[in-house]
Amino acid sequence: MLLDPEFVQRLETALPVSDTEGRRAGRRTPRSDAPFRLGRRTEPTRKSSRLERLLIRLFRLENTTLHVLLDASLAMTFSGYTPPEPSLKFDFARRFTAALGYAATLREQRFEVTTLAPARGQRSPVVNRPEDMEGLIHYLEGLRAGGTRNFAWALRKRIRRTARRSLILLLSDFRDRNWEWGALALLTGEARIVLIHLMDRSEMQEGSQGLRLEDDIRQRLAELAQRYQMEYLIVPTDTPFEEVFLHAAEDR
Numbered sequence: 001m002l003l004d005p006e007f008v009q010r011l012e013t014a015l016p017v018s019d020t021e022g023r024r025a026g027r028r029t030p031r032s033d034a035p036f037r038l039g040r041r042t043e044p045t046r047k048s049s050r051l052e053r054l055l056i057r058l059f060r061l062e063n064t065t066l067h068v069l070l071d072a073s074l075a076m077t078f079s080g081y082t083p084p085e086p087s088l089k090f091d092f093a094r095r096f097t098a099a100l101g102y103a104a105t106l107r108e109q110r111f112e113v114t115t116l117a118p119a120r121g122q123r124s125p126v127v128n129r130p131e132d133m134e135g136l137i138h139y140l141e142g143l144r145a146g147g148t149r150n151f152a153w154a155l156r157k158r159i160r161r162t163a164r165r166s167l168i169l170l171l172s173d174f175r176d177r178n179w180e181w182g183a184l185a186l187l188t189g190e191a192r193i194v195l196i197h198l199m200d201r202s203e204m205q206e207g208s209q210g211l212r213l214e215d216d217i218r219q220r221l222a223e224l225a226q227r228y229q230m231e232y233l234i235v236p237t238d239t240p241f242e243e244v245f246l247h248a249a250e251d252r
Contacts (some may be wrong), residue, residue, distance in 0.1 A: 002098040002140055007242045011099075014249035015059065015106045050233045051241070054194065055248035059103065064167055065110040067191070068097050071172035071198075072115045072145045079200035089198045090145040092237040093171045098140055099245055100169075105130045115143055116172075166191040173198050174217050183224060193230040195221055201236050 058066065076090035097113055104111035105127055113124035113136070125135040168191045172179065186193050203214050218234065225232035235241075 002095050002137055003102060004242065007099070007246075008102065010246055011103060011249060012106065014246055015103055015252075049239075049244065051235055051239065052244050052248045052251075054231070054233065055100075055103075055245060056252045058100075058167070059107065059248060059252040061109070061167070065112070066100065066104050067111075067166050067168045068100065068113045069168060069170045069172075070094070070097060070113055070115045070143075071170075071176075072143055073176060074146050075175040076145045076173055076198070079203050085202070087200050088237050089173055089200065092239075092241075093198060094140045094143060096235075096241055097171065098137060099241065101127060101136050102130065102133055103245065103249070104128075105133060111136075113139070167194065168192070169194045169196055171196045171198060174221060180220060180224065186230075187228055193228075195225055195230055195232045197221060197232065197234045199234055199236055201238050204234075204236065 070093055072090065076093065077087055079085050079087040079089070101111045101113070108128055110126055110128045112126045115124075124139040125132070127133060127136050168186060170183070170186070170193065172195075174195075174197060176182070183195070197218065199214070221232050224230065
């Protein structure tokens, strides 16, 4: 089950179906063409994670299509290098995407997913209402990770169809050897970009096998994001994202 019923109920309570009442009360939300920065506006006084601050910003946006690019390569199913161990990165990515999609529909935002699959970019139905979620959930539940992806090809094809009023979230472990070339394809459009680096906790621990390569990936991602004004954050797969979603919905 991608969405826990109790979580759905609590999210519906914390995140109204639309922001009409908030606008009447004088609360403003960013224009869809405003720069997207995690620290751009005043955030909650309590300590919050970068992921929570990202979600707060997403929940404040209006008239913006949220578009998830979901890595479905075989590497998303394991961690480590020699030998690889089973990983929940792909399952985490699907559950996170389902939660984000439901939150978007509660605010009547357009939401869609493109899976970076081995052969081609597979698109989900476009949803913007909670009653549309059944199709999106069916799509996500049917996804399987495997093989290698044509990362750059899928990104270049997708970006040609992306409207200016879009915010793209790329969910990946960035282990494809061509990920950097592929990520640069996102710069050919006008959409805003968020790079979400999924990692198992074991991949982040000092002394783990392949740590040097992981550090290199993180450094290159950070440099790429800084150079081209993207957002970049690391999200471990043991993150209690449902709690993070609820905190962000309450603090927005």
